[in-house]
Amino acid sequence: MKPRNTIFLFLCIALAACGGVTPIPVTNTPTSNVATQTITPSPTHAPTVGPFHWETPTPETLAGYPTALMPVETDPFAKNVPVKLQEMSVQQLYIGKYILRNWCKDDEAIKSYCAITISSLGEEQVEVWGFPVLLAAETGTDLTGRGYPNIVTVSGNGNAGAEIRVFEAGNTLREIMDVWSRDFVHFENLNDDQSYEFIANVKIWSQFSYCQAGGIPLVYEYDSEFGYINKTSKYKEVLSPNIQWGIDNLASYKLENPNTEVPLCRVYHLVTAYLVTGQKEQAWNILDENYSPEKAAEYKAGFLSDLGSLVP
Incomplete structure (x- = not known):
């Protein structure tokens, strides 16, 4: 295994450890030995214990997958600095009909400024940026109980904490959560149903005084229509x-x-x-x-x- 593979896997494990993530069922890994095999998205009917990451054949060798496009940065910051595809295990990850790639700025001074691309035939490529941006260990798991795997990205932003985004990788890609947290990823099943709640850790800075409230947990619950929404008042015991x-x-x-x-x-x-x-x-x-x-x-x-x- 290349050194950068080891570093990335260590970071993913560390992210899960920081959030105290409860083990969540994950999808089985599809594999292929021939270039003509076609893989179609399917619900996760037979989950196994996890979560974990996969090292799989390059998706472009499989029929039905697109070639990931180099991300185009819209933010003026370092817009003219090219990005470089990273050689780490995340390159080989595919979820359902989606392929995931990790790109970082090809400049030693800002090499931690990266993007994750999510690509599928017939859909516009989604690009997630961060300092850095990683896939959480929950990627590939079914967090909502709907039977489809989720893609979970963690975008760092210094002292502001991290932006946690969750996408449902069904027949179309659907973003179901975009939440900031000072911790990284913490999903937990608080009410013993089929979906996992997300517990964010936030710091409130007062605008009318010099006070602050640090370490305030906020609980986000999955809603089939709106995605993850703040339901902290339903889980008072957490606070x-x-x-x-x-x-x-x-x-x-x-x-x-x-x-x-x-x-x-x-x-x-x-x-x-x-x-x-x-x-x-x-x-x-x-x-x-x-x-x-x-x-x-x-x-x-x-x-x-x-x-x-x-x-x-």
Whole structure:
């Protein structure tokens, strides 16, 4: 195995480990010994334990697959720097009727700026960019219970965390999730149904104060019509540790400083956790109990502005 193969596989394993991914059923790997074999997309009827990655024959040698096109960057950044096809196991990956390729800028200074292309006959090629962009270990698994494998990409972007995108590789390619998370990939079956929930880890920076709420989990649930949507209020127990930490932190401050107004940053995490789980009454009680009516009203408006659509 080439050194870069080993590095890529290590990165994929590390991504899964960071997210604490629950083992998920995966598709069997189609293989071919002849150039004329035709592979057609099919539901994953017989999953096996996984997830894992495949090393398979180059898809272009199989009938029914296109040749991947070199990605065209639309972002002005390094637009004129050419890309180079990477020689790693992801090159050999194909999911259903789709072939996946990994390309990176052919420049030592920005070689981590890469793209993954998803190609199929009769469909426009999809290109996913990142610093870098990788396939998560869940690629090839059926995350939704619909019987088709999913393609999961992870696009790095420095301190902003990673953009996690999920595509359903059925008869047509359908994007079903586009979520940012400070952790990488964390899918977990929280309600024992056929689909896996995605747990994002976000940091909320306040726009009306100097406060922040770090390590806030948001739960996204699969919906057959809309794809993955925020359903954190349905899974309040996921944020129970955050809420308890906030309660203890507030009580500790008030015990040590009985005659001092509680700094807003002492309650910011707690109020945020209450709001994203749909517990607005509890959130407003914290503000009403610790601040004047004028300040409480100001802070309530500020929280709603900070969190926006995250508040159900």
